Amino acid sequence: MKISTKGRYGILAMLDLALHETETTHVPLNLIAERQEISHSYLEQVFSSLRKAGYVKSIKGPQGGYRLGNKPHRITAGDILRTLEGDLSVTESSQSTSLSTYERCLHENVWEPMNDSIYKTVNAITLEDLIESFKQQEQGDNLMFYI
Template identity: 50%
Template structure:
């Protein structure tokens, strides 16, 4: 039972790619697909869901493509994942034990808190990655 499927992983990857796009011009789907290593057909489906959720905007025309619907610091990872996955599931059914139901409810709430970062805050992981690359013994 995966917590996040490829929909969530690829969708978050696409959103992060859009957040890194410097100027306000739309990013074409083929560019997002190529940069993020996401199959273009699958990406089209994901961007459609993200558009319906109000997280991206599509711009039509020859110079069209996709842009974030808001500033990256205002877009939360949890919202992206919920838009694509429907919900963040730790367990999908209730048990007969009310204590375990409370435990799983808390686990679900804590899971959502873990993903309560903005797209901009994901840059902290870039800093950690750079530290690992430059670490020497």
């Protein structure tokens, strides 16, 4: 499984939105596009899917833009990726009764554990976790070392 540009940009843009929205303002998509150096029209497609899924809300007009559709601790990387990528399984799902003994052995010992690991990982990471990590890394980048 390889995450597409749409999935990577989707998580990146959602993190940007989460970091820049406030209680009273919406974040214009063009500002996210500029900060992240992503095509505005491409982000419109990404955010259209996220809006339909309820992960962002939009307002049109001069004061318009986007806000998260839920609190950052309620939106996971898995939510975003499944919305933009679809199923995250490493293999096509098939009926275990139609599998040969070889295929069933691989399915039970390789593919299913991989799928479970991916599922657990992306569902354990929330936007709030990413915000905290970003802020910690940003603080570390701003430290000045003197000799």
